[in-house]
Amino acid sequence: MASQEQLELSGLIKSVHQRLRESAKQSDAETAWQEHMQDAERLKNYADAMYKLATCYWDRTMEVSSKRSNCRIEWVVASCRSYFLHPTPLLYLFREKEDKVMQAIDASFRYEHRPYLIEKIKLLDVGSCYNPFAAFEEFDVTAIDIAPAQPSVWYCDFLDVAVRSIDRPSFSPEHWAVDALPKQYYDAIVFSLLLEYLPSPDQRMHCCRNAYEMLRPEGILLIITPDSRHQGANAKLMKNWRYTLAGIGFTRIKIEKLEHVTCMVFRRSLFPEVGQRWCAINREAYMMPVLNIPQDFNESPSKEAAPSAEQRTEADDVDIRDAFAGLPFEDS
Numbered sequence: 001m002a003s004q005e006q007l008e009l010s011g012l013i014k015s016v017h018q019r020l021r022e023s024a025k026q027s028d029a030e031t032a033w034q035e036h037m038q039d040a041e042r043l044k045n046y047a048d049a050m051y052k053l054a055t056c057y058w059d060r061t062m063e064v065s066s067k068r069s070n071c072r073i074e075w076v077v078a079s080c081r082s083y084f085l086h087p088t089p090l091l092y093l094f095r096e097k098e099d100k101v102m103q104a105i106d107a108s109f110r111y112e113h114r115p116y117l118i119e120k121i122k123l124l125d126v127g128s129c130y131n132p133f134a135a136f137e138e139f140d141v142t143a144i145d146i147a148p149a150q151p152s153v154w155y156c157d158f159l160d161v162a163v164r165s166i167d168r169p170s171f172s173p174e175h176w177a178v179d180a181l182p183k184q185y186y187d188a189i190v191f192s193l194l195l196e197y198l199p200s201p202d203q204r205m206h207c208c209r210n211a212y213e214m215l216r217p218e219g220i221l222l223i224i225t226p227d228s229r230h231q232g233a234n235a236k237l238m239k240n241w242r243y244t245l246a247g248i249g250f251t252r253i254k255i256e257k258l259e260h261v262t263c264m265v266f267r268r269s270l271f272p273e274v275g276q277r278w279c280a281i282n283r284e285a286y287m288m289p290v291l292n293i294p295q296d297f298n299e300s301p302s303k304e305a306a307p308s309a310e311q312r313t314e315a316d317d318v319d320i321r322d323a324f325a326g327l328p329f330e331d332s
């Protein structure tokens with residue numbers, strides 16, 4: 001069962017997310033974000049709480065219960081290894097698949113692939129907080145955050161970062177900050193529990209477009225999103241993410257439900273037509289190019305009375321369960 005401290009840390013994180021969403025509803029997401037970014041104390045408290053929760057509770061619980069395969073960090077590492085470094089990297093399998101799709105569009109399609117050369121996997125961890133991937137030697141990590149909890153994490157707002165045709169990331173060491181990030185440079189970009197921090201679907205979309213710009217063709221975007229509901233409960237939402245990202249030029253190549261999160265890998269396709277074809281074939285009536293999260297559809301908690309036992313929905317039960325599991329994000 002969760003300790004008092006764990007509940008307090010979760011509560012603090014939840015309240016920051018909630019406050020930001022409330023303020024975006026009352027003004028607009030851009031204004032709410034600017035105000036949020038001015039609040040140095042709140043950002044610092046959030047960073048401290050997140051760091052402690054992740055390293056003292058979540059990661060440790062996974063180790064103790066021998067469920068390391070259930071850990072989002074390990075999942076990202078394993079996915080990158082099999083995609084880039086396996087004796088037969090998955091990357092080449094997806095080339096073959098894309099070629100087949102292109103030939104279905106145009107029977108005369110031919111493309112001469114080159115080997116995807118890689119020494120270390122260049123990984124951009126957006127919303128890194130405490131730079132968990134620094135511990136793995138196969139990565140050359142750029143860790144960024146609006147509230148770094150470790151000195152190896154650079155200050156950077158991914159919603160407001162310059163994306164340039166430069167040959168490496170540009171830093172301003174005196175400010176511990178990123179000046180600009182390069183186009184078509186990273187092999188892998190990680191959004192671990194990032195998107196639900198952002199109060200509006202447009203901001204989430206902006207992050208995904210930025211990721212597309214910064215990834216090498218055939219690079220991958222790994223998205224971890226909180227999800228404690230049963231397998232399939234968020235299936236429509238996740239399928240809509242797939243639809244939306246396909247429209248940008250990503251192909252979803254893996255999705256896996258772990259105990260408290262859904263993990264996905266999207267490949268920056270060599271040919272945007274691959275995503276467009278997926279959209280054309282798979283579009284269902286409800287699908288829209290928008291990145292919603294469950295919280296977008298909830299009423300303001302301040303206006304709601306606490307539900308009685310009979311009124312409680314699955315989401316409320318998940319709230320209660322998560323408070324004890326220590327994952328704070330399935331909030332109202």
Ligand SMILES: C[S@@+](CC[C@H](N)C(=O)[O-])C[C@H]1O[C@@H](n2cnc3c(N)ncnc32)[C@H](O)[C@@H]1O
Pocket residue numbers: 047050054072126127128129130144145146147156157158159191192193194197198
């Ligand atoms: C829930 S924490 C996740 C931390 C870490 N990735 C993990 O999985 O444990 C979300 C992080 O995203 C950061 N963040 C939110 N918006 C951001 C933005 N626009 N640019 C960079 N970092 C951002 C927050 O400061 C916070 O550290």
